[in-house]
Amino acid sequence: MAKLPKPEELSKIDLTPPKTDWMDTPVVFKEGMFCHGSKPKSLEIVGFPNPREWRPADADWKLPENWKEILLEGIADRLKKYRSFRLFMDICVRCGACADKCHFFIGTGDPKNMPVLRAELIRSVYRKEFTTAGKIFGRMAGARELTVDVLKEWWYYFYQCTECRRCSVFCPYGIDQAEITMIGRELLNLLGLNIEWIAGPVSNCYMKGNHLGLEPHTIVGNLEYMLDDIETVTGKRIKPTFNRKGAEILFVTPSGDLFADPGTYTAMGYMMLFEELGLDYTWSTYASEGGNFGFFTSNEMAKRLNSKIYAEAKRLGVKWILGGECGHMWRVLSQYMDTWNGPADFLEVPKSPITGTVFENAKSMKMVHVAEFTADLIKNNKLKLDPKRNDHLKVTWHDSCNVARGMGMLEEPRYVLKNVVNNFVEMPEDTIREKTFCCGSGTGLNASEDMDLRMKGGFPRANAVKFVADHYGVNMLANVCAIDRATLKALMEYWVPSVGVCGLHELVANALIMKGEKERTTDLRGEPLPGIEAKEEKA
Amino acid sequence: MKALVSLIAVLLLALIAYAGASVPAMRFLFGVVIPYAAFIIFVVGMVVRILKWASSPVPFRIPTTTGQQKSLPWIKHSTIESPSTGLGVIARMALEVLFFRSLFRNLKTQQVGDGTQVAYGEAKWLWAAGLAFHWSFLIILVRHMRFFIEQVPAAIQMIEGLDSFLQIGAPLFYMTDAVILASVTYLFIRRIGIPQVKYISLIADYFPLFLILGIAVTGVLMRYFTKTDIVSVKVLAMGLISFNPTVAETISPMFFTHLFLLSVLFVYFPMSKLVHMAGVFMSPTRNLANNSRMKRHVNPWNYPVHVHTYEEYENDFREKMKGAGLPVEKE
Ligand code: HEM
Ligand code: SF4
Ligand code: SF4
Numbered sequence: 001m002a003k004l005p006k007p008e009e010l011s012k013i014d015l016t017p018p019k020t021d022w023m024d025t026p027v028v029f030k031e032g033m034f035c036h037g038s039k040p041k042s043l044e045i046v047g048f049p050n051p052r053e054w055r056p057a058d059a060d061w062k063l064p065e066n067w068k069e070i071l072l073e074g075i076a077d078r079l080k081k082y083r084s085f086r087l088f089m090d091i092c093v094r095c096g097a098c099a100d101k102c103h104f105f106i107g108t109g110d111p112k113n114m115p116v117l118r119a120e121l122i123r124s125v126y127r128k129e130f131t132t133a134g135k136i137f138g139r140m141a142g143a144r145e146l147t148v149d150v151l152k153e154w155w156y157y158f159y160q161c162t163e164c165r166r167c168s169v170f171c172p173y174g175i176d177q178a179e180i181t182m183i184g185r186e187l188l189n190l191l192g193l194n195i196e197w198i199a200g201p202v203s204n205c206y207m208k209g210n211h212l213g214l215e216p217h218t219i220v221g222n223l224e225y226m227l228d229d230i231e232t233v234t235g236k237r238i239k240p241t242f243n244r245k246g247a248e249i250l251f252v253t254p255s256g257d258l259f260a261d262p263g264t265y266t267a268m269g270y271m272m273l274f275e276e277l278g279l280d281y282t283w284s285t286y287a288s289e290g291g292n293f294g295f296f297t298s299n300e301m302a303k304r305l306n307s308k309i310y311a312e313a314k315r316l317g318v319k320w321i322l323g324g325e326c327g328h329m330w331r332v333l334s335q336y337m338d339t340w341n342g343p344a345d346f347l348e349v350p351k352s353p354i355t356g357t358v359f360e361n362a363k364s365m366k367m368v369h370v371a372e373f374t375a376d377l378i379k380n381n382k383l384k385l386d387p388k389r390n391d392h393l394k395v396t397w398h399d400s401c402n403v404a405r406g407m408g409m410l411e412e413p414r415y416v417l418k419n420v421v422n423n424f425v426e427m428p429e430d431t432i433r434e435k436t437f438c439c440g441s442g443t444g445l446n447a448s449e450d451m452d453l454r455m456k457g458g459f460p461r462a463n464a465v466k467f468v469a470d471h472y473g474v475n476m477l478a479n480v481c482a483i484d485r486a487t488l489k490a491l492m493e494y495w496v497p498s499v500g501v502c503g504l505h506e507l508v509a510n511a512l513i514m515k516g517e518k519e520r521t522t523d524l525r526g527e528p529l530p531g532i533e534a535k536e537e538k539a
Numbered sequence: 540m541k542a543l544v545s546l547i548a549v550l551l552l553a554l555i556a557y558a559g560a561s562v563p564a565m566r567f568l569f570g571v572v573i574p575y576a577a578f579i580i581f582v583v584g585m586v587v588r589i590l591k592w593a594s595s596p597v598p599f600r601i602p603t604t605t606g607q608q609k610s611l612p613w614i615k616h617s618t619i620e621s622p623s624t625g626l627g628v629i630a631r632m633a634l635e636v637l638f639f640r641s642l643f644r645n646l647k648t649q650q651v652g653d654g655t656q657v658a659y660g661e662a663k664w665l666w667a668a669g670l671a672f673h674w675s676f677l678i679i680l681v682r683h684m685r686f687f688i689e690q691v692p693a694a695i696q697m698i699e700g701l702d703s704f705l706q707i708g709a710p711l712f713y714m715t716d717a718v719i720l721a722s723v724t725y726l727f728i729r730r731i732g733i734p735q736v737k738y739i740s741l742i743a744d745y746f747p748l749f750l751i752l753g754i755a756v757t758g759v760l761m762r763y764f765t766k767t768d769i770v771s772v773k774v775l776a777m778g779l780i781s782f783n784p785t786v787a788e789t790i791s792p793m794f795f796t797h798l799f800l801l802s803v804l805f806v807y808f809p810m811s812k813l814v815h816m817a818g819v820f821m822s823p824t825r826n827l828a829n830n831s832r833m834k835r836h837v838n839p840w841n842y843p844v845h846v847h848t849y850e851e852y853e854n855d856f857r858e859k860m861k862g863a864g865l866p867v868e869k870e
Contacts, residue, residue: 008655011655011656012655013650015648015650015734015735016734017734017735017737017738022738022739047845079595080594080595081595081596081598081840082595082596082597082598083592083593083595083596083597083821083823084597084601084822084823084824085595086591086592086595087592087818087821087822087823090588090592090812090814090815090818091812091814091815091818091819091822092812092815093744093812093815094736094739094740094741094744094812095642095665095669095736096665096733096735096736096739097641097642097645097665099735099736099739100646100647100648100735101646101648106648106657111735111738111739114735114739116739117738117739120739131810132810133810133811140544140742141741141742141743142741142742142743165603168603168824169603169605169641169644170641170642170644170645170646171641172635172639172641172642172669172815172819173641173815173818173819173822173825174603174635174641174822174823174824174825175822175824176601176603176824179601179824206847207847207852207855208852208855209852215856215859216856216859216860216863216865217859217860217862217863217865220863220864220865221863242865242866243860243865243866244866245866285856285860285865286849286852286853299598300844303844304844304845304846304847307844307846308846308847308849311846311848311849312849315849334831334832335599335600335601335831336599338831338832338835338836339598339599339600339831339835339836339837339838339841340838340841342835343835357611359610360833361608361609361610361611361623361832361833362832362833363832363833364831364832364833364834364835365831365832365835367832372610372611375611375614376611379611379613404604405603405604405605406601406603406604407604407608407829408604408606408607408608408617408620408621408829409607409608409610410606410607410608411607411614411615412610412611412614415614428658428659430646430659431659434604434605434606434620435644435646459657460657463656463657466656467656
């Protein structure tokens with residue numbers, strides 16, 4: 001692996017395009033900018049085509065004989081299935097409004113990372129094969145032949161898009177490059193051109209229920225460690241249940257939160273909150289993944305993985321489902337789950353057993369985001385909170401792309417945050433809410449071999465954090481996304497080392513005054529609470 | 540280079556029309572045959588294009604949410620930016636189509652400080668020029684209706700009145716004429732002036748700009764400078780819509796050039812990016828309500844898929860599950 005350059009070097013970005021026309025500028029695979037190719041086993045397990053050993057940097061990708069035919073048929077098929085695709089191929093006016101909105105363009109200056117050019121990569125082939133003008137006028141009409149080099153270019157740049165939808169916010173027609181990338185990756189998967197960092201988790205999730213491949217006993221074991229830590233901090237022993245039939249609520253969260261910090265602190269936060277409420281809920285080891293890496297391969301795969309959530313809710317006979325903090329998970333749940341695997345008519349309209357609030361906004365898909373759930377609790381004064389326990393933190397809020405632009409959940413987490421911390425500062429307006437910047441590592445790009453790409457793509461986010469860190473002394477970046485918790489941590493260590501990363505419910509749990517708890521001296525991370533050291537000295 | 544090719548193409552087209560229409564025998568071709576053909580191609584082309592779009596379903600409800608979802612009653616819901624009802628969608632679309640709402644958000648990414656920081660500045664010129672261009676285009680189109688209607692309706696007269704309220708020149712000067720020339724010129728200048736925009740531009744982006752500029756310029760020349768026999772033009776126009784066209788000798792070649800370029804635009808329209816005019820209304824990231832959690836969206840091609848069932852899972856892990864004290868279905 002090439003060594004990651006220093007931040008001062010990486011931030012020297014040249015945004016001027018090269019001299020040669022983009023169609024005449026061949027793709028160069030730069031070390032650190034792409035991920036390892038998928039392993040045959042990962043593809044075989046879920047029945048994806050063309051499983052084989054291959055390396056993206058190799059000249060020969062071991063494509064099937066009729067690869068071109070497969071792709072063109074694949075395009076034709078998807079043009080018939082998705083109005084979005086057909087429309088987005090036709091109506092772009094190349095006004096360039098989206099061009100400098102992509103974090104990958106801002107961070108790399110590579111013109112093919114402008115959303116409009118990323119789309120042109122595939123649009124040019126669409127013109128050639130599916131439009132009269134393209135067939136007649138060829139290159140004059142912006143058309144080009146599909147060749148192996150073009151295919152490689154697709155692969156390189158569709159795995160340099162995190163499907164964050166920021167471009168779509170600014171486009172006068174709402175052209176969504178995320179949609180085009182999704183279809184592009186689906187096409188690549190027809191030829192077995194996946195990355196292992198996606199293919200591995202997908203096959204894990206299919207067989208074992210979660211991306212990390214945690215087996216049932218490991219899940220229980222991992223939670224036990226967290227319960228020990230909770231006991232150390234609060235003096236309370238919590239006993240969550242698993243796969244329990246007859247529970248009122250099934251709780252599903254991304255497996256990342258069960259595995260590594262700082263996600264684990266968020267998972268501890270959930271359990272403390274639910275314990276305090278006396279919530280009748282269960283974890284599931286079968287539906288132990290809220291996220292969905294299948295979404296980064298194909299629509300069908302995403303549906304296959306997603307099916308477990310409703311299936312498990314039905315098997316356990318719960319009334320409704322509560323979902324943890326995650327970004328793409330909530331895009332999938334909000335905009336796809338009910339359509340794929342619904343109707344979930346065996347469930348009831350979610351109703352908070354604590355406040356009696358009925359979540360009308362989820363009355364069909366029957367799943368509530370934990371930030372919505374907690375916001376309702378706080379509004380109804382059901383929690384005793386001591387935000388002073390978070391006084392050592394100056395917090396800013398990262399809106400996760402999918403939650404912001406594929407769901408519209410902006411205020412609920414802010415409301416919760418403002419009630420559990422005293423120091424909250426927003427980042428600059430053009431970098432938050434619907435204009436939020438991606439962490440740079442979404443859609444399965446959070447591997448270790450593509451650190452250059454990740455640090456470059458995350459640069460605009462980091463740059464905004466740096467701004468509030470420099471001006472207001474912000475030292476904590478909170479969010480509701482498991483991938484963010486893993487990727488922003490690396491991003492902050494690289495660009496803004498003074499800032500940590502945490503989930504919303506870690507902060508909730510820190511502030512939460514639990515019945516019968518001992519006096520807390522540390523936060524969930526085991527760090528002394530503000531004022532504690534001083535107190536001890538006096539005593 | 541691409542711009543030059545487009546410019547030459549448009550100049551050539553204009554020349555063909557001008558020279559052609561100078562030959563009396565060709566006037567019928569340029570005044571009647573080509574406009575009819577172009578109109579038919581436009582209508583059929585657009586209908587085909589729209590039907591093609593419409594024939595592909597919208598399998599998922601994928602609005603790009605640009606505001607707060609409807610959730611708890613005490614949280615202020617952004618009824619337009621994240622609409623939950625049809626009415627909200629209509630408002631959102633109206634803002635898009637009439638005022639280019641999304642383009643209004645435009646920002647400019649700037650490198651600041653020692654070049655290692657970025658900031659985002661205002662960038663409303665594209666929005667302003669785009670809006671000015673489209674609105675003046677529309678108003679000019681509506682004004683032209685006077686040629687096709689015997690008794691010019693009051694509404695059109697009112698628009699004409701407003702458009703010429705400056706009351707300068709004879710014939711009265713229309714503001715939209717200046718606006719369309721200026722805005723199209725700006726759109727062209729930014730296309731070659733902003734390096735990234737230049738880089739993404741195709742011939743297909745320059746050509747319509749020059750074409751429209753050509754139409755506007757010939758129109759302006761005719762109205763304010765070279766003049767033509769306006770009465771005969773109206774007779775021709777009325778004849779065209781009543782399928783009984785007569786082409787008077789007195790109509791100048793400049794008029795035929797104007798008409799020919801317009802005909803080219805009509806033909807070009809359905810097979811180019813200009814179809815965005817119709818497409819914008821069908822964009823699923825904008826024209827759908829953000830209510831997929833409240834109301835199930837149905838995918839017409841949803842099909843059953845292979846899943847890994849709980850039963851299979853338990854079979855794989857039964858002993859481990861029992862060991863960890865987890866309940867199982869089968870002992
Ligand atoms: C309704 C929403 C619409 C939006 C947001 C929109 C936006 C745009 C934009 C951004 C451009 C590109 C300007 C440039 O950079 O070159 C453009 C070009 C154009 N639009 Fe629209 N437009 C809309 C509707 C229409 C309609 C209804 C017409 C009907 C006449 C139309 C006709 C054109 C034409 C002829 C151009 C050509 C200029 C060029 O190619 O750049 N547009 N439009
Ligand atoms: S903003 Fe939309 S129309 Fe403009 S270049 Fe980008 S994708 Fe095309
Ligand atoms: S979806 Fe996000 S990552 Fe992809 S092109 Fe658009 S802005 Fe860039």
